[in-house]
Amino acid sequence: MKRLSLLIFIFVSFNLYSDDIVNIWADNSIENMGVSKNRVWLKSYFLSTFENFITINTESTEGVLTPITVSRTLYFKLEKLLKFDPEYHLDTISISKKGHVYHFIDRSIQLEFSFGLEKPGDDIIRLIDIIYGNDEENKKAVLDHYLESWVVRIYSGENVFSPDINTLDFSDVLITATIIGEKFQWLWGIHDGTDYLTKVLTIPE
16 A cells, blocks of 8 residues: 555645645535635645655546646747657656647656646636626636636546545546646635646756
């Protein structure tokens, strides 16, 4: 049985932020694509513990869409890195693209997952409308940001949440997307990302 290193914190007491830690809200709702209603409890994982887990595909070949946005820096960095060659390798880092799916590996921590980036569609826009309701000012600000951004769709991730079960939990999907996501998430109820790929992917000079 693989060792699970899980830290759960009470948000009102303190929070844990670091480039080496990924946080999601514990009460994330699968019905609302991972949005947390109360934002009280955190599930926090050190990236170094991902070597204890295995990578599993999502049940659907279409992957799982999330409302987590990526930084423009990451999107254009991926475009530049893979413009002439669908594979990029540097030290322990590898990323490749087949069709619209990226496959990322960091061998230093045995982190591996697959994802896609896409413009937000009706599902995301409808979610924003539900979350903000009659708050037109904030709704417009969030919607404008989303329309200028890309959201993450996960195709494979590490079985962090339920390591004893050979399936990918929705929280696993959310954790993976949060690793990719930009450090400030505009949508209320979505935890900020780590923007890990922007940090580790280096464009050759």
